Amino acid sequence: MAVELKPLKPEDAIKALFARSQSLEQSFSWRDVYADEQARAGTVAKSAGYDILSDIFEGLLKALAEGRTSRDFASELTPLLQAKGWWGRKLVEDPATGLQRPVQLGSASRLAFIFNVNMRVSYAAGHWSSFERRKHDRPWLRYVCVLDDRTRPEHRLRHNLCLPVDHPYWDLWAPPCGWNCRCTLQSLSDRDVQRMRSQLKFDPPPNDFVTWTNKRTGEVRSIPRGIDPGWDYNPGKAGANLVAEKASEEKRADLLALLRQPG
Known part of the structure; x- marks a missing residue:
């Protein structure tokens, strides 16, 4: 008798997305909620003034939990966003200046x-x-690129870079390292490293820092060339830390509730 095996849900990814969905923050530009702040709060650029963030993140959670595609996500969400007026190009007030600006709200590509x-x-x-x-069992991380003509040269340079999980290099160079970055990290055991040693690199390329100014906030940052502004942090680590913090808060709340019960 054949046994049907169902794919397991990506529980850790769901927890991370759920944690961000608990702190939704409207913004006019992606520069308003920058880098690791985005790992702690769910936001969508040009959402200021529209009640659409909870709808979008509920749709994302449903898609992630049910293994739905981008097309499924968009088809379910489009009528709701259109009904709320968050669709097409419109004049929208920029909260930072009070001026009306033509911006793209919802669309299929968006x-x-x-x-x-x-x-x-x-x-x-x-x-x-x-x-x-x-x-403890898999103490190494390997940087892995999709090696095609769309790969950024700086990312290609780091393909097969292998460093310990706790190495500070991952605080900046941990995918995704930019918009549409397709790179990933792969965990390896000591045995894996020995087997793959001839193709691995253990000396990280030096960072060529460039200066970038956030036009919304005036903040000046030094960002390694090859990392897009807004991605100069470790998205995975920041999200995992947020999940751990939320779990700790829940445990403290449960303990306090227990202590307050009449003896």
């Missing part, structure tokens, strides 16, 4: 972009949780 970014960040957080749990 929803595909939102889906892609949030799924990559959520999976990165789920993977990092796994890296931390298993680093």
Whole structure:
């Protein structure tokens, strides 16, 4: 008798996305909620003034939990966003200046972009949780590129870079390292490293830092060339830390509730 096996849900990724969905923050530009702040709060650029964030993140959670595609996500969400007026090009007030600006709100390509970014960040957080749990047996991480003509040269340079899980290099160079970055990290055991030693690199390339100014906030940052502004942090580690913090808060709340019960 054949046994049907159902794929397991990506529980760690779901926890990471759920944790971000608990702190939704409206923004006008992606520069308003920057880098690791985005790992702690769910946000969508040009959402200021529209009640659509909870709808988008509920749709993302459903898609992740049920293994749905970007097309499924968009088809279910589009009518709701259109009904709320968050669709097409419109004049929208920029909260920072009070001026009206023509901006692109919802569209099919915009929803595909939102889906892609949030799924990559959520999976990165789920993977990092796994890296931390298993680093006693699998203490190494390998940087892996998709080697085609779309790969950034700086990312290609780091393909097969192998460093310990706790190495500070991963604080900056941990995928996704930019918009539409398809790189990943793979955990390896000592035995894996010995088997693959001839193809691995153990000396990280030096960072060539460039200066970038956030036009929304005035903040000046030094960012390694090859990492897009807004991605100069470790998305997976930040998301995994948020999940751990939320779990700790829940445990403290449960303990306090227990202590307050009449004896």
